[in-house]
Structure formats: structure tokens, C-alpha cells
Amino acid sequence: MGILDSKVPKGPLAAKWTQHKNDINLVNPANKRNIDIIVVGTGLAGGSAAATLAELGYNVKTFCYQDSPRRAHSIAAQGGINAAKNYQGDGDSAYRLFYDTIKGGDYRSREANVYRLAEESANIIDQCVAQGVPFAREYGGMLDNRSFGGVLVSRTFYAKGQTGQQLLLGAYSAMNRQINRGKIQSFNRHEMMDMVLVDGKARGIIARDLVTGKIERHSAHAVVLATGGYGNVFFLSTNAMGSNVMAAWRAHRRGAFFANPCFTQIHPTCIPVSGDHQSKLTLMSESLRNDGRIWVPKRMDDAIAIREGKLKPIQLKEEDRDYYLERRYPAFGNLVPRDVASRAAKERCDAGFGVNKTGEAVYLDFASAIQRYGEEEALTHGIKNADDKEITRLGKKVIEAKYGNLFQMYEKIVDENPYETPMMIYPAVHYTMGGLWVDYNLQTTIEGCYCAGEANFSDHGANRLGASALMQGLADGYFVLPYTIGDYLSKDIRTGAIPTDLPEFDAAETAVQDRLDKLMAGSGQHSVDFYHKKLGKIMWDKCGMARNAKDLQDAIDEISALRADFWANVKIPGKADGMNQELEKAGRVADFLELGELFAKDALTRNESCGGHFREEYQTPEGEALRDDENFKFVSAWEYKGEPKDAVLHKEELKYENIELKTRSYK
Amino acid sequence: MKLNLKIWRQKDAKSKGEIVDYPIKGIEGDMSFLEMLDVLNEELINKGEEPVQFDHDCREGICGACSLQINGEPHGPDRLVTTCQLHMRKFNDGDTIVIEPFRATAFPVINDLIVDRTSFDRIQQAGGYISVNTSGNTVDANAIPINKHDADEAMDAATCIGCGACVAACKNASAMLFTSAKVSQFALLPQGQVEAVDRVQNMVRQMDLEGFGNCTNTGACEVECPKGISLENIARMNREYLSATTKG
Numbered sequence: 001m002g003i004l005d006s007k008v009p010k011g012p013l014a015a016k017w018t019q020h021k022n023d024i025n026l027v028n029p030a031n032k033r034n035i036d037i038i039v040v041g042t043g044l045a046g047g048s049a050a051a052t053l054a055e056l057g058y059n060v061k062t063f064c065y066q067d068s069p070r071r072a073h074s075i076a077a078q079g080g081i082n083a084a085k086n087y088q089g090d091g092d093s094a095y096r097l098f099y100d101t102i103k104g105g106d107y108r109s110r111e112a113n114v115y116r117l118a119e120e121s122a123n124i125i126d127q128c129v130a131q132g133v134p135f136a137r138e139y140g141g142m143l144d145n146r147s148f149g150g151v152l153v154s155r156t157f158y159a160k161g162q163t164g165q166q167l168l169l170g171a172y173s174a175m176n177r178q179i180n181r182g183k184i185q186s187f188n189r190h191e192m193m194d195m196v197l198v199d200g201k202a203r204g205i206i207a208r209d210l211v212t213g214k215i216e217r218h219s220a221h222a223v224v225l226a227t228g229g230y231g232n233v234f235f236l237s238t239n240a241m242g243s244n245v246m247a248a249w250r251a252h253r254r255g256a257f258f259a260n261p262c263f264t265q266i267h268p269t270c271i272p273v274s275g276d277h278q279s280k281l282t283l284m285s286e287s288l289r290n291d292g293r294i295w296v297p298k299r300m301d302d303a304i305a306i307r308e309g310k311l312k313p314i315q316l317k318e319e320d321r322d323y324y325l326e327r328r329y330p331a332f333g334n335l336v337p338r339d340v341a342s343r344a345a346k347e348r349c350d351a352g353f354g355v356n357k358t359g360e361a362v363y364l365d366f367a368s369a370i371q372r373y374g375e376e377e378a379l380t381h382g383i384k385n386a387d388d389k390e391i392t393r394l395g396k397k398v399i400e401a402k403y404g405n406l407f408q409m410y411e412k413i414v415d416e417n418p419y420e421t422p423m424m425i426y427p428a429v430h431y432t433m434g435g436l437w438v439d440y441n442l443q444t445t446i447e448g449c450y451c452a453g454e455a456n457f458s459d460h461g462a463n464r465l466g467a468s469a470l471m472q473g474l475a476d477g478y479f480v481l482p483y484t485i486g487d488y489l490s491k492d493i494r495t496g497a498i499p500t501d502l503p504e505f506d507a508a509e510t511a512v513q514d515r516l517d518k519l520m521a522g523s524g525q526h527s528v529d530f531y532h533k534k535l536g537k538i539m540w541d542k543c544g545m546a547r548n549a550k551d552l553q554d555a556i557d558e559i560s561a562l563r564a565d566f567w568a569n570v571k572i573p574g575k576a577d578g579m580n581q582e583l584e585k586a587g588r589v590a591d592f593l594e595l596g597e598l599f600a601k602d603a604l605t606r607n608e609s610c611g612g613h614f615r616e617e618y619q620t621p622e623g624e625a626l627r628d629d630e631n632f633k634f635v636s637a638w639e640y641k642g643e644p645k646d647a648v649l650h651k652e653e654l655k656y657e658n659i660e661l662k663t664r665s666y667k
Numbered sequence: 668m669k670l671n672l673k674i675w676r677q678k679d680a681k682s683k684g685e686i687v688d689y690p691i692k693g694i695e696g697d698m699s700f701l702e703m704l705d706v707l708n709e710e711l712i713n714k715g716e717e718p719v720q721f722d723h724d725c726r727e728g729i730c731g732a733c734s735l736q737i738n739g740e741p742h743g744p745d746r747l748v749t750t751c752q753l754h755m756r757k758f759n760d761g762d763t764i765v766i767e768p769f770r771a772t773a774f775p776v777i778n779d780l781i782v783d784r785t786s787f788d789r790i791q792q793a794g795g796y797i798s799v800n801t802s803g804n805t806v807d808a809n810a811i812p813i814n815k816h817d818a819d820e821a822m823d824a825a826t827c828i829g830c831g832a833c834v835a836a837c838k839n840a841s842a843m844l845f846t847s848a849k850v851s852q853f854a855l856l857p858q859g860q861v862e863a864v865d866r867v868q869n870m871v872r873q874m875d876l877e878g879f880g881n882c883t884n885t886g887a888c889e890v891e892c893p894k895g896i897s898l899e900n901i902a903r904m905n906r907e908y909l910s911a912t913t914k915g
Contacts, residue, residue, distance in 0.1 A: 048801065052801045068785070071732050120803070123803040127803055129811060130806070132796075134825050134852065137819075138815065141815065141818075165729055179792045180794075211778075240726070241724055277706065278702070279705055409728065415756065579720060579777065
């Protein structure tokens, strides 16, 4: 198999994980006390991994750039978490969740990993309830579910529109219990600047204390990266301002292959851009598509009148509206997967039917849901002959209970009341399916360097289904990594503590210091944001929802030139030996300027359309993605060789032994 | 619109801080408060001055990183929003806006508008959890039926984002609303009962050790809380505490 061995265990799909757990080596409790693990990132994957590893008895050090682990961006996930519990009795099973995820990912993910994820999903819900996560419940006291895109069952568990927050606070509380026991040392306001390899194994990190500016050495027997995605390469995204690729990219430069960088999720329901000052985009949860209907005007003159403010959407008659998702995809309607919904919105707006000033927005309308719920409420409360006003009032109450916080957020940002007039939404960068290549054990191509959650590439193929990111983060952290890392660490029981005065640590620290000096030495022409915005525009225009060979080649050239300009002319005020937020941003943007180029190169190499990767040259006559399984049924894993243009492609062939490859259809 | 900003500048924890005037123009109503500060910082950088440092991350009102005392109010004049969701349309052309860090003994200033809120983490570490191992060998989730009303109320308490506005709003710099939100979440759920006595005592002890003040029921915390955490939680925590003392 050569350099890329996925290490998928043999045996039937459903037995692989159980068998693997029985076969791998364990570390006895006394030895665990002598083994140190570094976890970088404290979101759902990192927080849950840190807590579990500490419970098992390992000595854990966690690192996050935020002032508290509780602020990791998993907190912003809104809609829910999938689990194959089949509480609704609607035919769900681990196999169906597995199947939906593989299909949703457009057949570009690894079967064995996805099956394990589906298998562990039910455990997550049990675990979180035991931790006191207040999931939504029905009147009988049982857990409630809702539906998400790309599936035909209700398997999504939720806590209002703040599911990510509640799950993260659950993981954070599990971490706190271990911090209180002294098993986790938590380094907040710290950023990983480099990874240290000793004899080819990950043995520590170089970190910068973001308050004092001090460069620190930390050693361990293994390093776990759970540092999230790289959506901010687009500048505007739904990611947090600080979300970055630095830790993963530093590991990549040290030998970890980077897989499928061009697989990015553009989420269909975000609040549209309002102006040049915009610093980030805000998501409106996919759960809204349970009840909201997406439309644009059917006629061009209506669209123009709406854009000019001469016509209001509620004035448009039912027959003058184009519910284009329901029209094009009758089987799934408004609940098609995200990549499909996003492209359909772009198609309508490009054709001139957009509904805001910039022409880049479509409507998400709750009027019919308000009516439907109102009628139902009137019936269940025994209100006979309720008038329209009463029905609307009752319906709005139901919508408020379901999505109140999202509606409030929309109103604060847009200054319009979404109970009265349809929301305006447009696709925005949201999630990155690509990430560090990992084998079945979640180990990267660097021995002892593991990667979990959004930061790895493993489970979502070319498109992630809604409510599956939380599931993957927690499955990796609570239930997968703690087992698989033990197998590796069982060889380290006699190693003893790793000293930090090794020459490898000296060299890595010097390299970090040199890089900081070089950043500070820029000629002082332009701010960091100036470069970040330029990079974002290249990415969005040329590597966004639709890509073609010419644009991608241009993007590669432009990013490469921009990177050279950045290093020569960036302007960073202040000093490196204290708190300096501009310096923090500069380090992150410097890495985005390398990743962006690799991203474009990856997209240019993949001559097919699949999931979120849509190449204009490869589409069906109806404008759907045209996959090429014969030539591209593989994971692209890129090896660092200096400049991104020199990166070397390694392919992991994907084998489908349990699922038949089909053209994805949601019609 | 044109504004006159008066911003607290402080080099580091040990230095003395001061209010500095920054006139600014070209601000639009659609900008968030933090985007307005981005504009100011871009100007300062281009002039060769050091930008104003402030905590922020998700910019959608959920991470709890952003803070700021704006014209004397935590998160500014609007209700039920964090600073990152406060929009400039809430201000008028020509306004003077005073921007300071959250003030409390237990929140020492680190730099400019950034304060150290790790005291909140330590309160959580003292007992803000249920001691269940994450091994995956718990009971089925539906084996613990929970009354919907209790589950909803626990959820309301659990939505606290740990920003510290309650402390900054309180004349006593009390952390009772923050601490009681966590105590309440678990007090309302059957899973929280086993450790209820220790939890409330340990968390309250840590809260006092950190130097937060006491509650005198002014209710300012509830008014300023961006997530609408109710004062009832404080009453519930007092009840839990009293009951723990008699049991304990």
C-alpha cells in the first residue's frame, strides 16, 4: 500500500471497530500516569479528547488561543447533532446514518470511518444526557428530534438553536472536573507555533503565550491536534475571527499530509453581506429549513422592483413566487444537502433573480409554517372558528419557541422583523471537509501526531450533512481517540518524560523566533487585514461555489504573488514581547497564504465535480455535479515540499465494498 | 456618522491606564460596534499607532469573548445583545462614546480593554459538572425522562455565555448570577441531584475566594445580561445553599 496506509481493520463493516478495539494494545493505569499528552484546541473534539484521556489517567496539557476553553468555536453550532437512535421509529439505523453520510459526502469518504461514526453516534447522546446537557424534550419527558438536510428521517437532537454551546459546555465541564483533579493543565491564551519531532515522532510543541509574548516549550509522548477548520482563508466566513489553520499547517510543514484542501462547505442559509466593513458572516441554522420555504420571484420585473424597494415580498402572490428547491428537487424539497441548496441559490441570483440591493440574496419564508402551526395550535387548544389574526398569533408563538434566538439574531443584524417579512439569506463559507490526512486510528502521517474533529479530513467526503460536525467532533474525542492513541502509547511506557532541552526543541524554537522577527521586520506598507481581505476575495471569486481551470490557475499565481508582497510589506505595530493581536493575526494569515494556494492547486487537479467542489467544466445538462469515479475516486493527500506549488500528491484509493456508487439524486 | 470615542488605554496589567480621545468618521449604521473599532484600528495602524486591543471571537453573540463597558453599560445601550451584535444604528451622529473594560477586582485588566476572566473558569472547576466518566457506558438517554418544563428551565439557565456582564453591571461586582446559572441548570435536572450538596458549597466558596462581592438584589445583572438569565436563579442558588448547609 506504500506511503498511505489507511490501516482499516479487516472483517465485515459492522464488526471492524469492535474487533479493532479488542485487538489493540492497552496501557495499564500505573503506566498511564507516566505518559503525557498535548491536546491543541479545546472545542468539541479537543475538549472531549482531553477530558477522556485525563479520566483514563494520562497527564494532559491543553492549549487554546481563547481566554477559556469554553469559547472554542464549536460553541456557535446551532441546529443539532445527529444520532441513529431511532427514537421516532421512522426506520433509522446505524446503517442508514452511514449510508446518508457517504451519499451526502458524494462518495468521497472512507467507509470504515463513517460506519464507526454512525455506530458511536447513539453513545454520544447517552453520554451528553448523563453530563446534564439540556436537550429539547417532548411533553412526555422523552427527547425530541428534528430533521436536517439530505436525509429522510428525524435523527437530529437539539438544544434550541444553541446545540453546539450546550455540547461544548458539557465537554468543558468534563474538562473542568479533570482540571480540578490536576489531571489537565489548561494553557489558555496560548497559540501553537510549531510542532517538535524527535526521531520522526511528534514529541512536543512550541507555543506562544499571547499575553506575555513568551515562547514556551512543551513536551509530550503524543500530540493531538483538534484545531478546527480553515474557512477563514476566505476572510469572510461563519468561523470565529480567530479560527485559523496554523497548528495544522505547522504540522503539515513538518510532514503531516494535508488531504482534500479544496473540499469546502458553503452553507446556504447565512445573512447576506451588507457592506465593505463586514468582518464576518452569520449563519442562520439549517434547522430553519424544516419550516422555512426558499424562494425568489418568478418574474424578472418583480425581482428588479424588489431590489429597487418598490415592491415588498409579502405583496407577491403565491403563483408569482418560484420555490426553486421544491421545483427542482421534489423528493427532498427545501431539505436538500447544503452544497445543492447553495448552488441552486447562486444559480437563481446569477440569473438575475436575487432580492437584496446587491442581488445576492434569496428569501427564506416562514409564512406558511406560521399558518400551519397556528391552525394546529387552535385545534389542540380547542379554539373553534379562530380568525386569521388569532391563527397567526398562535403560529408565531410556535415558531418563536423553536427558533426564537435565531429570529432575534437576524433582527438585530438586519433590522427587519422575520416574523413579518421573509428572511434574506445567501450562501457563505462555513466548514471545511478537508484537513490533515489521518488513518483509521486518527493518526496523521507523523507518528504520534493525531488529528480529530473538523481539523482532519476523514468522515464527510466532499460535503458534510447538517448536524454531523458535532457528532464527529464528539465521537473522535470521547470514543475513538482515547482507544486508538493507547495502542500507540503502549510502546512508550518505558520512555520516561521527554526533556525539552533536546536539540530538536532548540531548533524549533529558533525557527519560531526567526519567523516572528521576519514578520515584525516587514516594510510597513499595509495592515494584516489588507492582505487577508485580498486573499479572501481571490478565494471567493475563483475557488468558491463554482470553479474552473482558468480561474484556479489565476488564483494560484495571484496568491503566490500576494504572499511575496505580504512578507515584504506587511505592517505590524508594537512589539513581539507582549500582547499583540496584529502579530497573532499576521502569523495566521501567513499560513492562509500558503494553504490558499494549495487549495487552488488541489481544486485544479481534481477534474470532476463532487459535493462542494463544483467544476464548471464537469456538470450534467441540468447543472448537477458530474462525478468521475473512474479517475477520481481517491483522497488527495498533499506532501509539503517547500512552496505550495511543489507539493506532491499522494492518492488514497477509496474502496466501496458495502455501498454501490451511484449518481447522487435528491429529485 | 461622526463620533467622538473616549477609549481606555492601558499597556499591561501593571501600567497605569488612561482615557484617550479618538474622533472617528464614516461610520455606518449597519456596522457592528466591533466593526466600528476595526475601522478605528485600521486608521491607527496606517498612522503608525498601536491599535486598541479588545477580546472578541465568534462575533455572533455566543462565545462570550467580547465585553466592553460602553457609556457605563456592559455591552452598551441595547438589550439582550453582546457588544459584537450591537449595531451602530443604535447611536446618533455626533455622539460621544466612552469605552472601558469591565471593572471588577476579580477581573484584572490585562491590556487596553481586555480583562482576565479566569476567575469564572475556577468557579466552574470547583463543581460545575456532573462526575460521570465519558466512557460511553451510561444508561440510554431516554431512560432518564425529564419534565419538559424543568428541561426548558435548565436550558434557559444553561445559555449563560460567561461574558461577565453581570459582574460589570453590579455595584458589588457580584458573580451570583453567573454562578447560580450553573447551579440552577444542574439543580433542575435529576442528573444533578447526586452531587447537589457539594456542588453549591464548593462553587460558592470559590466565588468568594476570587473576590467577587455579595448580592444585594438590585437586579442590574438581569437587566444587562445579554442572554436574559433570570434573577430567579440566584434565589434558587440561595435555596440550594441553605439546604446544603443544613444537610452538609
